Amino acid sequence: MTQEQRRFSTQAVHAGEARPNPYHAVTTPVVQTSTYTFEDTADLIAYKKASVEGERATRGEYGRYGNPTAWAVEQKVAVLEGAADCLLFSSGMNAETTALLSFLSPGDHLILTQDCYRKTRVFCNSLLHRYGVETSYVPMGDYAALEASVRPTTRLIFTEIPTNPYLRVMDLARLAELAHAHSALLFVDSTFATPYNIRPLEHGADLVLHSATKYMGGHNDLLAGVAAGPKELVKTLREVQSMLGGVVDPNCAYLLLRGLKTLGLRMERQNENGLRVAQFLEAHPAIEKVYYPGLPSHPDYEAAVRQLRGFGGVVSFEVKGGMEGVAAFIDALRLPLIGPSLGGVESLVEQPALMSHYELDPEQRKAIGVSDGLVRYAVGVEDAEDLIADLAQALDRVGTLNS
Numbered sequence: 587m588t589q590e591q592r593r594f595s596t597q598a599v600h601a602g603e604a605r606p607n608p609y610h611a612v613t614t615p616v617v618q619t620s621t622y623t624f625e626d627t628a629d630l631i632a633y634k635k636a637s638v639e640g641e642r643a644t645r646g647e648y649g650r651y652g653n654p655t656a657w658a659v660e661q662k663v664a665v666l667e668g669a670a671d672c673l674l675f676s677s678g679m680n681a682e683t684t685a686l687l688s689f690l691s692p693g694d695h696l697i698l699t700q701d702c703y704r705k706t707r708v709f710c711n712s713l714l715h716r717y718g719v720e721t722s723y724v725p726m727g728d729y730a731a732l733e734a735s736v737r738p739t740t741r742l743i744f745t746e747i748p749t750n751p752y753l754r755v756m757d758l759a760r761l762a763e764l765a766h767a768h769s770a771l772l773f774v775d776s777t778f779a780t781p782y783n784i785r786p787l788e789h790g791a792d793l794v795l796h797s798a799t800k801y802m803g804g805h806n807d808l809l810a811g812v813a814a815g816p817k818e819l820v821k822t823l824r825e826v827q828s829m830l831g832g833v834v835d836p837n838c839a840y841l842l843l844r845g846l847k848t849l850g851l852r853m854e855r856q857n858e859n860g861l862r863v864a865q866f867l868e869a870h871p872a873i874e875k876v877y878y879p880g881l882p883s884h885p886d887y888e889a890a891v892r893q894l895r896g897f898g899g900v901v902s903f904e905v906k907g908g909m910e911g912v913a914a915f916i917d918a919l920r921l922p923l924i925g926p927s928l929g930g931v932e933s934l935v936e937q938p939a940l941m942s943h944y945e946l947d948p949e950q951r952k953a954i955g956v957s958d959g960l961v962r963y964a965v966g967v968e969d970a971e972d973l974i975a976d977l978a979q980a981l982d983r984v985g986t987l988n989s
């Protein structure tokens with residue numbers, strides 16, 4: 587069996603790890619240093635010569651240019667995504683903003699699919715706009731609108747898979763074909779899917795990005811981001827990062843490396859929990875509507891089944907009774923903690939109208955499709971039976987209030 591033939595969890599455990607590690611340790615050490623030293627001038631010159639020739643660093647110079655613990659993460663994620671190279675960032679937003687700043691110039695045009703992470707939208711409308719980059723938003727699933735919004739200056743198309751909070755799933759090969767026909771790049775934020783559920787580069791994406799804070803880290807205890815793709819694109823990102831400085835601390839890189847080893851195990855469980863919770867909710871009379879790409883009722887069910895190995899751990903749904911009904915339901919839950927984020931071992935629940943869109947008025951929220959009755963439930967790795975029993979008792983409470 588060659589290294590490439592190894593399956594997901596074998597790669598998740600072993601890829602990117604040096605064999606043997608220093609001191610013959612099983613685990614990759616936390617190399618807690620800000621700077622690296624050279625034997626003598628000849629050693630320094632040999633290092634500089636290799637850097638000029640574009641070889642990937644195998645030793646450090648200064649912490650903002652890389653760290654061995656972070657390199658192990660980068661190599662592991664590159665293998666998991668089937669990418670030539672990968673770069674680690676201080677957060678998912680840092681990966682995205684660095685990627686957009688790296689490949690867009692004044693006068694360029696960017697297309698974003700509408701149902702996207704709110705801060706990505708805010709970044710495009712404020713900072714990117716100030717630097718002369720225009721952004722168009724197209725409705726999810728509307729390929730004709732996407733084609734129609736392309737301009738001669740369109741440089742980049744950016745989408746998420748699945749999206750937040752409605753878990754929309756677009757056909758990546760079709761998006762890639764459209765982008766490339768217009769000499770534009772396709773960037774995919776695959777945070778909600780992870781490489782366990784889809785490898786966007788295999789569908790034609792040019793760069794795949796993640797908030798590693800979510801499933802990759804997986805324990806609600808770190809912030810990090812990654813971007814993976816061909817050598818040339820990642821090299822550009824690395825150069826820009828060396829200026830912008832959004833690198834992670836070596837301890838954080840270690841926690842992420844540790845989290846990644848169980849990514850396959852956790853995704854298997856979270857895919858299963860997500861589906862079971864979604865099926866339970868869809869059958870419950872107190873629920874207005876469920877958005878989960880693994881349900882045949884979802885508008886992108888077919889695209890999801892065709893592209894994804896599992897449908898992830900986020901389930902969005904509308905509870906009858908509006909803002910008050912949702913509040914009563916959320917407050918009656920005993921297992922999930924109330925909080926933003928997703929992808930960790932602990933289940934989290936939130937009301938997007940309050941958590942991520944509080945400063946918008948009801949009309950503005952409606953315009954971007956966030957209703958007051960909407961709940962986003964991010965399942966953890968608990969037992970599905972317990973999560974469902976907890977949901978059932980909370981919905982009973984709301985049912986009693988409504989009647």
Ligand SMILES: *Cc1c(COP(=O)(O)O)cnc(C)c1O
Pocket residue numbers: 677678679680703746750775777778796797798799800809810811
């Ligand atoms: C959380 C998230 C981000 C931002 O990542 P941070 O690590 O919080 O900076 C970007 N995109 C998606 C889809 C996310 O869920």
